[in-house]
Amino acid sequence: MKTMNILVFFLFCCLSSKSALSSPSHYNAIFNFGDSHSDTGNFLLTGALAYPFIKNFPYGETFFHHATGRCSDGRLIVDFIAESFGLPYLPPYLAVAKGPPVHTGVNFAVAGATAINSSFFSSQNIVLWTNDSLNVQLGWFKSLKLSLCTTKQECDEYFKKSLFLVGEIGENDYNFPFLFGRTTTQLRPLVPQIVGAIIRAVRILIEEGAVNLVVPGQLPTGCISAYLTSFQSANESAYDPKTGCLKAYNALFEYHNNYLEQELQRLREEYPHARIMYADYYGASISIYRTPKLYGFYGGALRACCGGGGPYNFNSSSYCGQAGSTVCKDPSAFVDWDGIHSTESAYHYIAKGLIDGGFISPPLLS
Structure with missing residues (x-):
């Protein structure tokens, strides 16, 4: 009898734990924070002064057939996630901030955004595309929240059925320092600060x-053509023989990811009622770089579809959408869209890895 009581107690604890962390069978809203990998138009609405080419065709050519402010030829990961739950594509916050409330979700991401506040980079004489960092985006969310629900109970019920995508964010915290001459060795000590900003946002x-x-x-990111062009090396050992990507840069981003996973686990222990999912974007995409043709990317993985020429079709004097650049006939055959961002096809593959559960832990839906 004692053994039976212990077994019943154990099963009860397991079922209670699973119930506490169970996700809804469907999300009614999505709120997204991030940078150009998920921006659906905020940067464009600010004027896109630092990167005006996203206003031009062929951006958006594949799906929308016109430029939307997305840094791709078509849909992004966040678009595919919205589709999977039958939700409309997320409007950029700056397009709806002064209008009626949008209860199906809003996108706060801004191309060029950093996880750390922009003032940190200004103090380092590093010029960014935008000052709309993750902290600014959180401020936008708090302002919007006032129009979505009034009482704590109402907000709790609403947000229980909402999905929050916090990133990808942090890539620009490395990108811009790299452009201003910093090395991977110099930036490695910055990882805790970058991850710390992300963890603070989640909290x-x-x-x-x-x-x-x-x-x-x-x-x-050591695989994108902008890096392969800007940081090319005469030393063969700098490149991964399986992918052709720059090893030192990818090693830094793997270190970031490992650090982030550790900190997220601590956050799960701090907030056991929350369902905090780690999305392995690196794992979902690195296999493509190893065998691109196996995944239908016959144009290759390292050469940009749209660009101004060169070994990787990336030229900083002639960006995609700028005079002198050319675009491939079939973007779906390429992983790299413009040297910095991915094609719709590549984003779709990563999104499937999240939706199907292979590259997210715990699963998006239990």
Whole structure:
């Protein structure tokens, strides 16, 4: 009898734990924070002065057939996630901030945004595309929240059925210093600060009522044509023989991801009622770089579809959408869209890895 009581108690604890962390069978709203990998138009609405080419065709050519402010030829990961739950594409916050409330979700991401506040980079004489950092985006969310729900109970019920995507964010905290001459060795000590900013944002959102949160890691940025062109090396050992990507840069982003995973686990222990999911963007995409043709990317993985020429079709004097650049006939055959961002096809593959559960832990839906 004693053994039976212990077994019943154990099963009860397990079932209670699973219930506490169970996700809804469907999300009714999505709120997204991040940078150009998920911006659906905020940067464009600010004027896009630092990167005006996203206003031009062929951006958006594949799906929308016109430029939307997305840094791709078509849909992004966040678009595919919205589709999977039958939700409309997320409007950029700056397009709806002064209008009626949008209860199906809003996108706060801004191309060029950093996880750390922009003032830090200004103090280092590093010029950014935008000052709309993750902290600014959180401020936008808090302002919007006032129009979405009034009482704590109403907000709690609403946000229980909402999905919060916190990133990808942090890539620009490395990108811009690299452009200003910093090395991977110099930036490695910055990882705790960058990850700390992301963890702080997740904590704030949980305190605001978020329960279901996806926090993506970094992509293998050492594989993009902008890096391969700007940081090319005569030393063959600098490149991964399996992918052709720059090893030192990818090693830094793997270190970031490992650090982020560790900190997220601590956050799960701090907030056991929240469902904090780590999205492995790196794992979901690195296999493409190893065998691109196996995944249908016959144009290759390292050469940009749209660009101004050169070995990787990336030229900083002739960006995609600028005079002198050319675009491939079939973007779906390429992983790299413009040297910095991915094609719709590549984003779709990563999104499937999240939706199907292969590259997210715990699963998006239990």
